[in-house]
Amino acid sequence: MLLDDVRSKFNDARKNRDEITKSALEAVIAAVLLKQKSGKGDLTDADVIECVSKEIKVQTEIAELYKEKDLETSNLAQNKIAVLKEFLPAQLTEEEVLAIIKEKDIYEDASPKTKGMIIKSIMPLLVGKFDKSKVNGLVEEYLKTKC
Numbered sequence: 001m002l003l004d005d006v007r008s009k010f011n012d013a014r015k016n017r018d019e020i021t022k023s024a025l026e027a028v029i030a031a032v033l034l035k036q037k038s039g040k041g042d043l044t045d046a047d048v049i050e051c052v053s054k055e056i057k058v059q060t061e062i063a064e065l066y067k068e069k070d071l072e073t074s075n076l077a078q079n080k081i082a083v084l085k086e087f088l089p090a091q092l093t094e095e096e097v098l099a100i101i102k103e104k105d106i107y108e109d110a111s112p113k114t115k116g117m118i119i120k121s122i123m124p125l126l127v128g129k130f131d132k133s134k135v136n137g138l139v140e141e142y143l144k145t146k147c
Contacts, residue, residue: 001045002045002087005087006025006029006032006048007029009021009025009086010026020076020080021083024055024080025083025084027058028048031051031054031055032051035047035051046127049127049128050127052084052128053128055080056081056084056085056088059078059084062074062077063077088128088129089128089129090129091129091130092129092130094134094138097126097138098138098142100122100125101118101122101138101139102142104118104121104122105146110143110146114143115136115139115140115143118139118142119139122135123135
């Protein structure tokens with residue numbers, strides 16, 4: 001299970017005094033524990049991937065925020081992102097996501113309601129594999145070409 005891999009790598013980082021890896025994985029483990037305590041119970045790999053993705057997003061924002069002000073902090077965040085990406089599945093390209101959108105589009109029209117239904121049907125397939133913030137734009141692009 002993915003959580004076991006995260007914990008194992010965390011323990012190795014602690015033993016080897018690898019502060020970057022330890023810190024990055026500590027945040028993921030904390031997010032997983034919060035999710036477990038919220039009543040979710042045993043978590044699946046998809047839940048762990050979601051926690052990893054959220055931490056990558058946080059570290060990306062930190063890296064961007066400190067890019068010009070504090071280069072050391074920005075580089076630290078980039079290094080944490082590199083560690084966290086090891087736990088994500090292979091990332092999809094925009095072309096692959098567009099193919100998924102086309103496959104899941106069972107609707108005749110190209111209305112806003114259709115857009116929402118397509119997004120709802122493909123999001124579970126993209127968890128941890130593609131940046132969620134780009135999905136809306138890709139569905140809009142697809143619907144424009146459909147008309």
